[in-house]
Each structure stands twice: as C-alpha cells, then as structure tokens.
Amino acid sequence: MKKLFYIGAMSALLLSACGEETATVTPDEFKKLENGMSPDEVKEIVGGKSKNPDAKEDDDLYLYLEYDGENGVDKESYVSLIFTDGKLDTILEDGLMTEKVELTKEEKAKIAEDVENSRNKASTGAIDEYETTLKQIITKTKxxxxxxxxxxxLIEAGKYSIELTSDIFMFMDVNKExxxxxxxxxxxxxxxxxxxxEVKIAFEALLQSADKTLSTQQQSAILEKLGFTGDGKLVDHTExxxxxxxxYTYYSSIENDSVILQVKLK
Structure with missing residues (x-):
C-alpha cells in the first residue's frame, strides 16, 4: 500500500506540474531543505518542478531530481536531490552556497561510489537484518x-539465497517496498x-525467524500439521x-525431487 500511495502521490505531483515553470533554487530555499522531506515538501519550498520532471522512482525506490541554482556564489550553479523510498536523503549543490570546484576523476568516482552504496544499503536493509536473525538462530540450534x-x-532481481549445506537453501523474495x-x-x-x-534445523529456523512468538511446541505442531514427518522419505504432498x-505452505514432489517449506509474511 505504501508503494501504491507513493506512486499515486508522484503521479499527482507530475500532473499538477503540467504548465508550471521549472523551479530554481536560491540559497535561502536551499537552507530549508532537510533530509526526510518528500518530493511534495521540496516542491513547496522551491516553488515548481525540477529540470527533469519526468524522473520516476526506479526498482530500488530511488529518485533523482535536478535544479538550476539562482543568486548563488557562482553564476552557473545547480542542486541535486536524491530520494530513497520517498524521502530525501542526499542534498548536493555546486556553485550555489560555495564556489564551484572542478573535481578530479577520482573524486567523481568516489561520489558515484557513495551514491551507489547509499542505494544498495536502502535496497538490502531488510535482507541484511533477516540474514543476521537467521545466523543467530542457526548458531544456537545447529x-x-x-x-x-x-x-x-542475489540470484535475480528481488530474490536472494543463502546456502546452509550443498543440498539445503533458504530463499528470500523482496517486494518493491x-x-x-x-x-x-x-x-x-x-x-x-x-x-x-539439518533439514529439520532449517525448517525450524525458518519458522522461528518468520514468527518469533512461536514456542518450540508450536513449531513442531506446525510441521506436523503440514505433513513433515522427518522420516527421510520423499512423497507427493501439498499442505x-x-x-x-x-x-505456511509445505510442498514435496517426487517428479521435481524437491521439498519446499514456504512462509508468506503478513
């Protein structure tokens, strides 16, 4: 819902921008910009659309807006704003508040690296947190x-894997938020x-990581209700x-030679 709401908000912003002037950013306006602001809040401050009004969030919820500066210390100045998940998190200026400096190739590469690291941090935060939780559970039980x-x-867009043994894997699917x-x-x-x-440890770790309120008895009861017997036999079964x-979905297939225990989070 958050993603849909934000897309709706951005669409409304772009539609309302039709016919309005492209905004410039003055030093006074620049001082009012703060991390955490939404694109709408930034628009209220600068008074119009960016130089790239067709800019949209990419798959990593990353939005980049550009503005020309006005009345800055340098005749030609600009402001760049980077939003992650709808919130302003990077504010850059050149020639507006300070004199323009010609960056070296190395300095430009470092800036690009910092921006990319910021994007990666935002896009993998939930996965990093889950990985840490799973490691703690596995360490205690293995x-x-x-x-x-x-x-x-990362095995494909929005899908990660963690190998526990050569035959046991955990897979995490991440949505657009x-x-x-x-x-x-x-x-x-x-x-x-x-x-x-090891299979039983993996299944119990999955249940515990998905719902930390479950007791050991509840974990065993869920596996029993799903039909996991632990006897080492592969049968055709879905529950x-x-x-x-x-x-919780438990699926085993002789034809596909696979057993999958999946949890769909609320």
Whole structure:
C-alpha cells in the first residue's frame, strides 16, 4: 500500500506540474531543505518542478531530481536531490552556497561510489537484518550438524539465497517496498535421506525467524500439521496452514525431487 500511495502521490505531483515553470533554487530555499522531506515538501519550498520532471522512482525506490541554482556564489550553479523510498536523503549543490570546484576523476568516482552504496544499503536493509536473525538462530540450534551458513547471494532481481549445506537453501523474495514477502527453505531427496537433522534445523529456523512468538511446541505442531514427518522419505504432498496471519505452505514432489517449506509474511 505504501508503494501504491507513493506512486499515486508522484503521479499527482507530475500532473499538477503540467504548465508550471521549472523551479530554481536560491540559497535561502536551499537552507530549508532537510533530509526526510518528500518530493511534495521540496516542491513547496522551491516553488515548481525540477529540470527533469519526468524522473520516476526506479526498482530500488530511488529518485533523482535536478535544479538550476539562482543568486548563488557562482553564476552557473545547480542542486541535486536524491530520494530513497520517498524521502530525501542526499542534498548536493555546486556553485550555489560555495564556489564551484572542478573535481578530479577520482573524486567523481568516489561520489558515484557513495551514491551507489547509499542505494544498495536502502535496497538490502531488510535482507541484511533477516540474514543476521537467521545466523543467530542457526548458531544456537545447529549443534554438531554439518550446516555451514554462507553469506546471502542475489540470484535475480528481488530474490536472494543463502546456502546452509550443498543440498539445503533458504530463499528470500523482496517486494518493491524492499520488504521481505516470502521466505522458503528448499531441499532435495538426497538431503532428506542423508541430512535429515539439518533439514529439520532449517525448517525450524525458518519458522522461528518468520514468527518469533512461536514456542518450540508450536513449531513442531506446525510441521506436523503440514505433513513433515522427518522420516527421510520423499512423497507427493501439498499442505497449507495459517497461524498469526502467516501462511505456511509445505510442498514435496517426487517428479521435481524437491521439498519446499514456504512462509508468506503478513
């Protein structure tokens, strides 16, 4: 809903901008700009649209707006504003408040790197937090198992994986708001028969990481209701169960040689 609301707000902003003048930014206006402001709040201060009014958020919820400066210390000045998830988080000026400085190639590369790091931090925050939580749970429960949790990997847009063993993986799906939408633990028939202990640890860690209010007894009850027997046998089976507004789906297939326990978060 937040994403839809923000897209609606941006659409209204762009539509209302039709026919209005392109804004410039004065030193007094620049001083009023603060991190955390929305594009609408910035527009109220500068009094019009940016030089690039067709700019839109990209898939990382990243928006870049440009303005010419007015009455700055340099005749030709500009202001660049970067928004992440609808909030102003980077304010840049050149020639408006301070004299323009010709940057070296290295300095320009450093600025580009800082901006990219800012984008990556915003887009992977939820995944980083989940990875830390999962590591803590696995560390407490793995005992003398062969689980050796590796760092997350981006396997495609919006989808990450974490390897627990060569046959057991965790997958995280991230929506456009950069929130985790689904988490899955996947394994094969080989792991069911040879790494039965590790499969159970992975499944229980998934349940605990998805809903920290669950007791050990509740985790076991959920796995039982879903049909996970822990006997190492692969059968064709699908079961869905909902608790605390979280939907759990257990799927196993002989044809696909796979077992998947998935949680869809509220």
């Amino acid at each position: 005992s003398n198992s062969i689980i050796s949790m590796k760092d997350k990997e 950069n929130n985790i939408e689904k988490i899955s633990a996947a394994t094969s028939s080989n792991a069911l028969s040879t790494q039965n202990k 869905v169960y909902t608790l605390n507004n979280i939907t």
